[in-house]
Amino acid sequence: MDVLQLPALLEELPKERTQLLDNLGRIRREIGPITPELSDALADAMDLRRGDVHEVASFYSYLGVPVDARRVCTGPVCDCMGAQADGAVAVPCLGHCDLAPVTMEGDDVTGGVRHRANGFLLEPDELRPAPDLPPEDVLTRLESSGLTGMGGAAFPTWRKWEAVRAEPGPRVVIVNADEGEPGTFKDRYLMELRPQLVLEGLEIAMRFCETEEAYVYLREEYATARTTLQEAIAARGLPVEIVVGAGSYVCGEETAMLESMEGRRGMPRLRPPYPAQAGYLGRPTLINNVETLAHVPRILRGEWTPGRLWSVSGAVREPGCFEAPLDVTARRLIDDHAGGATEEIGAIVPGGAASGILPPAALDVALTAEALREWGAAPGSAGLQVFPASYPLQRLLSETMRFFAEESCQKCTPCRIGTRALHHHFAGSLELTQAKMDEWMDAMEKTSICGLGQAAPLPVRTALRHWPEEARWSS
Numbered sequence: 001m002d003v004l005q006l007p008a009l010l011e012e013l014p015k016e017r018t019q020l021l022d023n024l025g026r027i028r029r030e031i032g033p034i035t036p037e038l039s040d041a042l043a044d045a046m047d048l049r050r051g052d053v054h055e056v057a058s059f060y061s062y063l064g065v066p067v068d069a070r071r072v073c074t075g076p077v078c079d080c081m082g083a084q085a086d087g088a089v090a091v092p093c094l095g096h097c098d099l100a101p102v103t104m105e106g107d108d109v110t111g112g113v114r115h116r117a118n119g120f121l122l123e124p125d126e127l128r129p130a131p132d133l134p135p136e137d138v139l140t141r142l143e144s145s146g147l148t149g150m151g152g153a154a155f156p157t158w159r160k161w162e163a164v165r166a167e168p169g170p171r172v173v174i175v176n177a178d179e180g181e182p183g184t185f186k187d188r189y190l191m192e193l194r195p196q197l198v199l200e201g202l203e204i205a206m207r208f209c210e211t212e213e214a215y216v217y218l219r220e221e222y223a224t225a226r227t228t229l230q231e232a233i234a235a236r237g238l239p240v241e242i243v244v245g246a247g248s249y250v251c252g253e254e255t256a257m258l259e260s261m262e263g264r265r266g267m268p269r270l271r272p273p274y275p276a277q278a279g280y281l282g283r284p285t286l287i288n289n290v291e292t293l294a295h296v297p298r299i300l301r302g303e304w305t306p307g308r309l310w311s312v313s314g315a316v317r318e319p320g321c322f323e324a325p326l327d328v329t330a331r332r333l334i335d336d337h338a339g340g341a342t343e344e345i346g347a348i349v350p351g352g353a354a355s356g357i358l359p360p361a362a363l364d365v366a367l368t369a370e371a372l373r374e375w376g377a378a379p380g381s382a383g384l385q386v387f388p389a390s391y392p393l394q395r396l397l398s399e400t401m402r403f404f405a406e407e408s409c410q411k412c413t414p415c416r417i418g419t420r421a422l423h424h425h426f427a428g429s430l431e432l433t434q435a436k437m438d439e440w441m442d443a444m445e446k447t448s449i450c451g452l453g454q455a456a457p458l459p460v461r462t463a464l465r466h467w468p469e470e471a472r473w474s475s
């Protein structure tokens with residue numbers, strides 16, 4: 001730590017509250033992990049209440065961690081592959097599940113970032129001018145394509161774009177690149193392999209919203225993507241600012257992301273108003289996932305066939321990110337794209353941690369919302385994780401619920417207590433009756449403010465349904 005540099009750095013840092021997270025990140029990088037003293041010094045320099053800055057600094061798990069720390073992923077796929085923290089910083093997900101078990105030394109992924117991909121991910125990432133169509137045509141083409149959001153909620157994209165344009169300017173566009181759902185790394189592949197395609201989609205969105213104000217909210221662990229994006233932004237000359245997160249999964253929830261960007265803790269807002277009406281600093285804001293935007297130029301050019309990117313990881317020979325139709329099955333993804341299973345499959349998670357846990361009997365089910373609903377699950381963010389029969393179901397449940405407990409922002413009581421109680425139940429340190437589990441899960445689903453608490457019961461519900469004996473396990 002070089003505290004002698006602190007006064008000069010504080011002098012240089014912008015004073016607007018919206019820069020608080022960025023300022024904390026810079027101090028961490030250039031001076032050292034945020035201590036109470038550094039937090040106070042920044043508060044004084046920005047003319048903010050010291051308590052406010054402490055509150056924000058303590059919300060993010062990385063601000064107190066040295067930039068060159070060794071981090072070990074302990075998410076379900078890495079855990080299944082034997083990850084051990086061994087004195088390093090244990091992180092619930094590092095976003096590189098295709099390279100599991102994953103460790104990072106500072107910004108670098110041990111062994112380097114590699115890709116296994118197909119389809120449009122492998123096409124040359126040329127800087128093409130964004131198609132310039134009248135807004136009505138853009139909406140018509142998006143509507144007839146059937147494109148829905150790829151961030152997990154599957155909201156029709158054209159409806160959101162129309163809602164933002166219906167509000168008076170100035171408007172803002174934000175790319176959600178926080179991608180924190182364990183098992184999901186498709187947005188990282190896009191930013192690393194096709195940054196110009198993503199930016200072309202962003203340019204179309206900015207033109208549609210008649211705005212020159214745009215941001216990419218990027219998760220901290222994606223240093224390679226940060227570089228490729230920065231280079232692509234410079235090459236395209238687009239006025240886009242990258243906001244780097246600090247290790248909070250819930251900040252991927254769009255209203256938590258707005259809070260984070262406005263210099264507060266990343267706690268989801270009550271809705272309405274929706275971001276389309278009152279988003280970043282109260283302005284109408286279009287928030288789209290990285291992949292959603294990458295599909296837009298291809299749709300407008302008539303080059304798109306309905307499909308999406310699937311992240312495939314776990315017990316497969318060639319984990320990676322693959323373009324496939326919307327109704328692909330897990331078996332096709334595993335056998336045709338990911339080189340087949342490495343051992344007998346015990347369970348699959350179809351679309352990221354919050355999408356449910358399914359038995360091998362579901363391998364031939366189309367991974368669509370309609371077909372998965374029959375199994376109590378959802379396609380979510382299309383992060384297919386394959387777990388071997390040798391990995392105990394209770395361990396998968398306990399690790400999944402630990403993730404949600406660690407990442408809950410703590411605003412809603414059922415989410416705060418329910419995720420932790422379920423984690424302890426499956427870890428064997430708390431015995432919950434079936435009735436008690438149901439009571440907690442009902443409360444989480446019905447009363448949580450955001451999708452984290454609402455969807456966290458899904459892995460448990462699906463496990464209880466498909467493995468009634470094992471999942472009802474108690475110590």
Ligand SMILES: Cc1cc2nc3c(=O)[nH]c(=O)nc-3n(C[C@H](O)[C@H](O)[C@H](O)COP(=O)(O)O)c2cc1C
Nearest residue numbers: 149150151176178179180252253254288289292451
């Ligand atoms: C806990 C939580 C985490 C989320 N994380 C992400 C994320 O990392 N990336 C993302 O695009 N959407 C994420 N979402 C969904 C966003 O709130 C939002 O629906 C999405 O960014 C909208 O873009 P889309 O319509 O293009 O999908 C998350 C939602 C929740 C509840």
Ligand code: SF4
Nearest residue numbers: 409411412415450453
């Ligand atoms: S559901 Fe959980 S993560 Fe979402 S606002 Fe409530 S406490 Fe926070």
